[in-house]
Amino acid sequence: MTQTATGGLTLAGLTKRFGTFVAVDEVDLEIRRGEFLTLLGPSGSGKTTLLMMIAGFLDISEGDILLDGASIRDIPADKRNFGMVFQGYALFPHMTVRQNVGYALDVRGRPRAEIEARVDEMLELVQLQQFGDRKPGQLSGGQQQRVALARALCFAPPVLLLDEPLGALDKKLRVEVQDQLKAIHRQVGTTFIYVTHDQEEALSMSDRVVIMQDGRIEQLGTPNELYERPRTRFAAGFLGKSNFLTLDDGTYALRPEKIDLAPAGSINGAARLSGTIRDITYFGAIQKFMVAVEGRDDIEVDVDSWRNPHDLSVGQKVDLAWADTAAVKLEDT
């Protein structure tokens, strides 16, 4: 095995049991140096447990974790040198922002001048230069989040673990912070392992996403691969929205925005299904049509609002069409 730089993690048969409950079930995963990898799953899927084992806060029941080929299984949390941004940030309330950010270097006994210089650098990275002497309690949620990030990156860890770091922020701020996080990831080149249950965060920031369910990896791939080619019903439903069509040869996933809809008889190409509009919901950029089709579940069709030329209304008969490539055959049923 060749090693060029640090920050590549290998999870080999990683298992965590609490009594008889299996929280993480033989997970094998290769995390590349410098990538932004997201563990995505509903609560109880084992993603946080997995992160806590990587951080060293939970013992491993079976399997191993390798950092650049060497086992870190027996290295305690305080010797692993992994940065971590906690859910709720866990900033030290009695210390100033500067003391928080410099803490890791301080406990390593680095000289004062070096610490101060590095803290300045980190505060600049997260654009909090003028807030160094404040206490965390005097900062907004978004600012606290950035302090937590600066604190975790201050000692230049090879791997940064992020546990739902945007969970406490409101939606608008979340999108802003996503862009900042992405920019910071590019700038520092550290491996980011990001845990979230928010599919938008996963899609917008990650190089690769791991969809987890019941302690197992459901599917692994780039956001595009996962969205365009979900392998299972769970993956298709959890990452984005999906209609499920049962045909003669199996179940297909069909994204609502890939369906074309027009008044009965007027559709371009061959109509694949016909039905009646049961409900229309207006979302600004798109409109969501729920179409009742005889003998099937309702089919959701998302149409760009500006492309609704027919002025469709509830109760109207419509035809549905889609390209051959739009429906993806699932491996499970």
Next chain:
Amino acid sequence: MKPGIFARLNRMGAWMALLFLVLPALIAIPVSLTPKRFLSMPRGEYSLRHFETLFTSPEWLSSFAQSGIIAASTAVLATTLGTLCAIGLWRVTSRYTDIVRAFLLLPLIIPQIISAMVFYRLLVPIGLIDSYPGLIIAHTVLATPLVLITVSASLANFDPKLEQASRNLGASNWTTVRRVILPSIRPGVFAGALFAFILSWDEIVVTLFISKFSVYTLPRRMWNGIRENTDPTVAAAAVVLIAVTLLAFVIYALVLRHRTQPGASEG
């Protein structure tokens, strides 16, 4: 809005309970001002002679100093032990934690007279009877559970993620305790130290058993004063005892308020 009948009854009840609790202690104040040479309520005439006796008599002054030394040492020792116990029990999650905790609280549950006899039996053979170390050890055993309780209460509100964060950032266990946990639970530690000090400062049952001539604490001298000659100096001493206790609480309250104020101003 006028308060309802229940609210008023409730408030009256609270004041009655307060008076019931405080009045017996306050009786000492007029009695200490009597001009007579025996314990009595003053009638029209007041005098500070008993306070003068208290502050000029070498015996009384020595007892003050002894009680102060013993109480301060007890506070330091009990706070150290109790805090470490509390942190240890908080950290370790095992089914035995509760059993250990109950065991550590035993000194609070066992009748003091029993503890007194036990200390007597234990301290005589090792030659610590009637000595500072003997009394300090005994009082520390009695006071440590109080610290354990107050510190555990503080730890219940402490976010365990702060400990994880500290360890994740490379701090050893000890550094984490010193720099993250202790600053966060300081109010509980202070409260524990205060209770430990006060427990030792007015402890009499155990003290009677394990001190004779060379150690003569303030409560012990008061006890003898009442038994032998109903000397009103005892009342004056009681007033000082209450004043010192109150002072300790005021300092505690001030420290707490200082801590809860934000360190720097906005802007």
